[in-house]
Amino acid sequence: MGRKRTKSGKIRLAEVAELAGVSPITASRFFRNPEALSVAKRTRVESAAKELGYVPNLAARALASQRTEVIGVLIPSLTNNVFSDVLRGIYDASEGSRYSIQLSNTRYSILQEEKLLRLFLAQKPAGLIVTGIDQTAESRAMLEAADCPIVQIMEVGPNPVDMMIGFSHYDAARAAIAHLFAQGRRKVGFVGARMDPRVQRRLDGYVSAMKDAGLFEQRLVVTTATPTSVTLGGALFTDLLAREPDLDAVFCANDDLALGVLFECRRREIGVPEQIAIVGFNDLEFMASAVPTLTSVRTNRYEMGKTAATMLIEAIEGRRPEHPVLDLGFKVIERQSSSSRLSDNRPALSGGAAPNKMVALPSSHD
């Protein structure tokens, strides 16, 4: 044989080729583009690889081909349930493909994001998934100069770098408020935490809906930069109540806050929905099972991640999607917590959750 085995005893492509009786480059092609091989050689290489337990050396491949099979993913938080659903979608879509996921956490800092982006780009990723549309100018320039497909996720907006998949947080918030108005609520408070750009846009949607109805008042809005939590929901609601005792509804920027508000109402013996209606955001699983069941705006997080990764992989392989910007929309899932107070819709004391009425609203992005 030409070369002796490496000392580590690892199987190299050359060994596979030798056993299959083909040249190394032919063996290489088997992994890269099997259709290019004759059926005979294809099966020979295949069985040789299997017999030897060959596993390709990714570093060598990356070095020789000048590209990696890595998809970089930049998300702002690892803790947030929302992102774990998105991530699960991304990982699921990448499974079975040749691409592996490289995850980094920007911790909601666009400066950190810029730094990570620089790092990622230097390794020539096959593709990139970034969260949101609020990059720094520098990041934006890097993304535009990158010679790989890019998907922005979580929201839709103007000027996509490349592809984009999400929904309009602004419209979703407006739909939630419209629902509350339809239930006869007028004094609708807003409770928000962390106040990242997407929560900010939900707030903007809330403000515009309230202003349209001539009902906006600054004191109805309680926010904090603190990371969100159930406990925080209770605390912010307490604040809100102190400012506006006549409150008849609360729109929470996420479901954890909504749950906190619900518990706080229970603690204070405030009837939900009789006195106060509660609407959350994201429709996490527990919302349907709370007592009373909690209204929320359903967002397609898993699907978003999965579609983003699928689109990205397609684009990497040269098949660009016909619609590079995808609006996944949202749905207001009406449940007991926001029923009209006139209707006799007390929390069911036995039996399962009430059936969900849905108000489907594919969000239109501006």
Add this chain to the structure above:
Amino acid sequence: MGRKRTKSGKIRLAEVAELAGVSPITASRFFRNPEALSVAKRTRVESAAKELGYVPNLAARALASQRTEVIGVLIPSLTNNVFSDVLRGIYDASEGSRYSIQLSNTRYSILQEEKLLRLFLAQKPAGLIVTGIDQTAESRAMLEAADCPIVQIMEVGPNPVDMMIGFSHYDAARAAIAHLFAQGRRKVGFVGARMDPRVQRRLDGYVSAMKDAGLFEQRLVVTTATPTSVTLGGALFTDLLAREPDLDAVFCANDDLALGVLFECRRREIGVPEQIAIVGFNDLEFMASAVPTLTSVRTNRYEMGKTAATMLIEAIEGRRPEHPVLDLGFKVIERQSSSSRLSDNRPALSGGAAPNKMVALPSSHD
């Protein structure tokens, strides 16, 4: 110049070396082991690298050095809150180090784990973090043959492959049951979902504690292989109640189930803790803010991840920890949901959460 720039315009180590007036290998050493250079060259290389914006090519480095700077992490689920906390710890610890995290999801399948392990090992990772102690024999053999440090996380047990960090789920469950006994509860049910090995060991702990007290009955145990959820907690509890209407406490294998049980009690107008005590597991954030506040077994998930990654990195760099097996213990956080029914400890209807009493129990691993 010896070689011309690559077409991609990327800065290579050779360019840095040229600008600094040293050989490529000296420049290389600057990144690998700066102390080996004279101060003069060190600063020259440093400024040259900065001036050119040099970013090393990881693929080339990996190929040449026969090792990567990747830490492989195998976890069973991306959805589970528990793992997102652990992951956050791992990512936090890896930040600032030279190592990057490569995450894979085994979906609670040890066969899938074995497959992924094979994939990982072929890339010669710098280190590995695997979940639990229940690998297949094949996986176990691969791990033992691997020439990199390995940390098993989430639990402690006999025969660590290398390092190990976690706690005893068995002891934790026993402590939870002991707490319920101390509150005068006797008919304690068990509610569990997914039934992965760690949940199974919690069940084992429950069973042994109940048997020790002569109170064990098979019908007190309700489990399912279905993934856990809040809604499922309610359903399993409904089952349990049908089997044993005289139930006076429920030990839930996790907090989501506990929340579901709480909601179901509310739906059925069952007093908590007057009629039924509830104890959860993990002490997620919402437990302290529920009404009534929910007792749970606190586990140090973030710390576990962080310490695991820190230990691993230390070991990779040749500094093996003095204690390769670390038991992080647990604490039973007593809250309203499991107060003695004799005491007048109704759920506080106003004011914040009750102060937490803690029962600290560093778990002893068998």
Add this chain to the structure above:
DNA sequence: GTCGTTGCTGGTAGCGCTGTCAACGATCCT
């Protein structure tokens, strides 16, 4: 003065794989 010894530096030779291009036979068209 000779002989290590230490500290720093450079030359050589790949790591395992793939891009490029050329070569080959088989097939098709005029």
Add this chain to the structure above:
DNA sequence: AGGATCGTTGACAGCGCTACCAGCAACGAC
């Protein structure tokens, strides 16, 4: 029939970096 085309295969030459070892100066011990 002759040339063009297609499908399949192989030779060659690196990708950018680092392991290994040799070289060289400075230094101290005897």
